Amino acid sequence: MTELVNIVERKTVPSNAIMLNGLPDVGLVGLIATSHIISELKLAEIAYVDSDHLPPVVVLHEGLPHAPVRIFGNTDLLASFSETAIPADAVQPFMRKLVEWAQSKEVRLMVAIGGMPIQNRQDVREPKVFGAASNKSLLKLLEEKGVEILKGGYMVGPYALLMRYCAERNVPAIALLAESFYNYPDPEAAAATIREFSKISGLRIELSRLEEKGEEIRLRARDVMKRTERELGRMRKTQEYDLPLYV
Amino acid sequence: MSVRQRRRSIFDLMRDYIEDIEALAEEFFEPAYVERPSWDARSCCIEPLCSVFVAPDEVMVTADLPNIDPETIEVTPINTDTLEIKAKMKRKIRFDEFGLAHRKGEFKFFRCQTSIPVSVNMNRIETEFKRGILEVHLPRKKGHKIEAE
Numbered sequence: 001m002t003e004l005v006n007i008v009e010r011k012t013v014p015s016n017a018i019m020l021n022g023l024p025d026v027g028l029v030g031l032i033a034t035s036h037i038i039s040e041l042k043l044a045e046i047a048y049v050d051s052d053h054l055p056p057v058v059v060l061h062e063g064l065p066h067a068p069v070r071i072f073g074n075t076d077l078l079a080s081f082s083e084t085a086i087p088a089d090a091v092q093p094f095m096r097k098l099v100e101w102a103q104s105k106e107v108r109l110m111v112a113i114g115g116m117p118i119q120n121r122q123d124v125r126e127p128k129v130f131g132a133a134s135n136k137s138l139l140k141l142l143e144e145k146g147v148e149i150l151k152g153g154y155m156v157g158p159y160a161l162l163m164r165y166c167a168e169r170n171v172p173a174i175a176l177l178a179e180s181f182y183n184y185p186d187p188e189a190a191a192a193t194i195r196e197f198s199k200i201s202g203l204r205i206e207l208s209r210l211e212e213k214g215e216e217i218r219l220r221a222r223d224v225m226k227r228t229e230r231e232l233g234r235m236r237k238t239q240e241y242d243l244p245l246y247v
Numbered sequence: 248m249s250v251r252q253r254r255r256s257i258f259d260l261m262r263d264y265i266e267d268i269e270a271l272a273e274e275f276f277e278p279a280y281v282e283r284p285s286w287d288a289r290s291c292c293i294e295p296l297c298s299v300f301v302a303p304d305e306v307m308v309t310a311d312l313p314n315i316d317p318e319t320i321e322v323t324p325i326n327t328d329t330l331e332i333k334a335k336m337k338r339k340i341r342f343d344e345f346g347l348a349h350r351k352g353e354f355k356f357f358r359c360q361t362s363i364p365v366s367v368n369m370n371r372i373e374t375e376f377k378r379g380i381l382e383v384h385l386p387r388k389k390g391h392k393i394e395a396e
Contacts, residue, residue, distance in 0.1 A: 122309075122380040184296050184311040184380070218313035218379065220345060222296055223285055 005051040005090075005097035007071070013046055015106040018201055019078040021098070022113055023158045024085045024228040026237065027186030028221050029115035029178055030159075033193050034081050036210045041203070043072035043079055049097075053090030059083045069094075077203070078107065085227040086158060088234035095161035103171050110134075110166050110173035111200075112159040113193045115180030116150075117240065127179040127189045129196045134166045134173040142174060145199045150177065152244050156237045174200070183229040185221035187214040288352030293340070295332070295357040299364065301387075306367050308383040312357055314338065317376045322383050324369035325360060332381065333358045 022034020037043070048067035058065040068084040086094060102110055116130060131147035132155070133139040139149055155163065159175050166173035176196050180189035191207050198205050210217075285294045296311040310332050312320070319335035334357045342350040367385035375382045 122377040122382070125378075181311075183298060215313035215379065218311060219293075219340065222293075222311075225296060226285065 004053060004093040005049060007047050007097065007101045008050050009047045011044065011046040013071075013078070013105050014073060014075050016108050017073065017076050017078045017105070018109045018111060019080070019102050019105075019107045020111045020113060020197070021080045021159070021162060023080065023082050024224060024231075025114045025157055025159065026117045026182050026232065027115035027180035027184065027189050028225055028228065029180050029186055029189045029193060030113040031082065031224070032185065032187050032190035032210075032217055032221065033113045033197075034079050036190065036207075037077075037194065037197075037205055038072045038079050038081060040205055040209070041074065041077065043074055043077065045070055046073045046078075047071040049080075049094070051090065051094065053087065053093060055084060055087065057084050077201075078102075078105070083224070085224065085231045088231045091158055091235065092161060095158055096165055099162060099165040099169060099171060102166075103169050107171065109138075109201075110162060110171055111197060112162050112173065112175040112177075113190075113197065114159050114175065114177050115186060115189050116177040117182035118179045121179065121181045121184075121186070121189075124179055127186075127192045129176055129178045129192050131177070131196075132163060132175040134163055134171070138172055138174050141200070145196070147176065147196055147200075150175075154239050154242055154244065156239050157232065157235050176200075182232075183225060185218045185225050187211075187217045286354060288342075288350070288354075290358070291339075291353060291355045292358040293354045293356070294359045295334075297332070297359050297361050299361060301365055303387070305387055306363055306365060306385045308332070308361055308363070308385070310357070310359065310381045310383075311379065312376075312381050313379050314340070315357060320374065320376060320381060322372060322374055322381075324372070327366075327369065328363045329360055330363060330369075330372075330383065330385075331358070331360045332383070334381070 020034050022030035024031050049069035057068050059068050069082040072079045080098060129147060130150045131142040132150045133142055142149060163173055163175055176193045178189035178192040180186040187210060191210050194205050194207060298309050300307045308330060312334050314336050315334040316337050321333045323331045325331050336355055339353045339355050341353045366388040368388055371386050373384040
C-alpha cells in the first residue's frame with residue numbers, strides 16, 4: 001500500500017540531533033521562530049514531505065519549485081517547517097510520519113515551538129513561555145531552566161499529536177508555548193520561545209533581526225495566518241480554552 | 248483484526264449529523280470567504296487581519312495594523328451593522344518586497360469592512376491602538392428587561 005505521507009531525503013540526515021518543529025498554528029509562532037532559526041544558523045534543506053493529503057502547492061524560490069513542507073538541518077539540529085497551512089485532515093498522518101521518521105533518525109529531543117492563545121494579548125509586553133514534556137525527567141529539565149509547566153488543560157492540533165506520538169514511542173519531546181495572539185502573526189511570542197529554546201539547547205541564536213523585522217513579518221504572514229486559522233477551526237482548536245473535565 | 252463498535256446513542260448520531268451539516272456549510276461558504284486576494288492593487292489597499300468578539304455588554308473589533316501611522320486611523324460606521332477601518336502605512340509596500348517581481352503595484356493603506364453580528368450603538372465608538380493592534384469598542388444595544396417571577 002502506498003504510504004500516506006513520505007519524507008524524501010535529499011541529503012544525509014544526521015542522527016542523534018535535536019529536532020525543532022515549526023508548523024503553522026496560533027499566531028504562527030512556531031513557523032516564525034523556526035524560520036528565523038533556519039536563517040540565523042544557515043541550516044540547509046535536507047528533506048521534504050510528499051503527501052497526497054497536502055494541497056497541490058509548490059513554493060517558488062528564485063524561480064525553482066520547492067515542496068511547502070521541508071526539513072532543514074546541520075550536523076546537530078533538524079527543523080521541520082511549512083510554508084502553507086497543514087490541512088486539518090492531514091495533521092494525523094503527517095505528525096505520525098514525522099515522529100516515526102524522527103525516531104528512525106534517533107532524534108535525541110523533539111521540540112515543538114508554538115503559541116498559546118490568550119485574551120488581550122495586546123496588553124502583554126513580554127509573553128510568558130509555558131512548557132510540556134513527554135516524560136517526567138524532561139518536565140524536571142524544563143523546571144530547572146525556569147519554564148513554567150502546563151499542568152492541565154487541553155492541547156489541540158499538530159503539537160498535541162506530536163507530544164502524544166512521541167510519548168507513545170518513547171521519543172523525548174518538549175513543547176515550548178508562548179502566550180500569543182490566536183489569529184494574528186506574533187513575532188514577539190516567537191522571540192520568547194527562541195529565548196527558552198536557547199537556554200535548553202545551549203545554542204546561541206541572535207534575535208535582533210527578528211525584533212527589527214517584526215512589523216514586516218506581520219505584514220507578510222497575513223495570508224498564511226488566514227488559511228491556518230481556517231484549518232485550526234476545523235481542528236476545533238478553541239477547545240484549548242475549555243476547562244478540563246477531570247478534578 | 249476485528250473492531251468492536253460501541254453501541255451509539257441518539258446523541259452521538261445527532262452530533263455526527265450536526266458535524267456533517269457544519270462541514271457542508273463550510274464547503275458551501277468557503278469559496279466566497281477565502282478565495283480572493285487580501286489586497287487590491289487598484290485602490291492600493293491591503294486587507295488587515297480582523298476579529299470580532301461579542302461580549303454581553305460590548306462588541307470588540309480588533310485589527311492587526313503593522314507599519315501604520317496611528318494618527319491616520321479612521322473608523323467609520325458604514326451602516327447599522329458594518330464598520331470600516333482604514334489606516335495609512337508609514338511607507339509604501341511594493342509587491343517585489345514580498346518577493347513577487349511578476350506583479351506590479353504598491354500599497355499605501357490598510358482597509359477592511361467588518362460586519363457586526365448584533366445590534367450596537369454606532370454613535371458611541373471608542374478606539375485604542377496598542378502594540379500594533381487597533382481595538383474598537385462598540386456598546387451593545389440593551390433590550391427591555393423582563394422581571395423573573
